[in-house]
Amino acid sequence: MPKVQPSRRSKQQPPEGWSDLEPRLDEFKQKMRDAETEPTTGKRKVESTWGITRVHHQRSRYIFDLYYKRKAISLELFTYCVKHGHADGTLMAKWKKQGFEKLCCLQCVQPRDTSFGTACICRVPKNKLEEGRVVECVHCGCRGCASSD
Numbered sequence: 001m002p003k004v005q006p007s008r009r010s011k012q013q014p015p016e017g018w019s020d021l022e023p024r025l026d027e028f029k030q031k032m033r034d035a036e037t038e039p040t041t042g043k044r045k046v047e048s049t050w051g052i053t054r055v056h057h058q059r060s061r062y063i064f065d066l067y068y069k070r071k072a073i074s075l076e077l078f079t080y081c082v083k084h085g086h087a088d089g090t091l092m093a094k095w096k097k098q099g100f101e102k103l104c105c106l107q108c109v110q111p112r113d114t115s116f117g118t119a120c121i122c123r124v125p126k127n128k129l130e131e132g133r134v135v136e137c138v139h140c141g142c143r144g145c146a147s148s149d
Contacts (some may be wrong), residue, residue: 015074016076017077018080021073021077024062032055032056035054036052053104059086060087063078063082068096088106091106100147103145104137104142105137105140108145120137122146123146
């Protein structure tokens with residue numbers, strides 16, 4: 001996850017519409033701080049980053065939906081958000097592809113991060129799993145992001 005760069009470092013002025021988007025992004029920034037400072041006592045080692053990954057996904061999905069679904073922001077503002085780390089461009093590129101519309105994180109589609117060189121268990125459609133089995137991704141805590149669910 002790229003680090004969000006403060007806009008004061010940038011010589012480029014934010015594009016038109018930034019003032020409408022900024023309060024919501026500040027909320028996400030606060031959620032991210034809360035997730036980063038959340039105590040990890042009593043959690044498994046892998047669970048410690050799930051909150052951060054969730055907020056990262058929500059922030060990227062919010063900007064993706066504003067641009068691609070609602071068409072509420074301009075391309076210039078969308079590009080600005082991706083360039084300055086407010087949204088994950090790589091994850092959003094996957095969301096545009098068929099079969100990846102609900103993808104939770106990029107780690108779930110990288111075979112090198114799994115034991116058997118396949119996709120993560122959360123990518124398996126629920127109808128292909130055993131009845132009553134609760135699936136939880138090790139990388140992000142997702143309970144199923146297959147597009148057919």
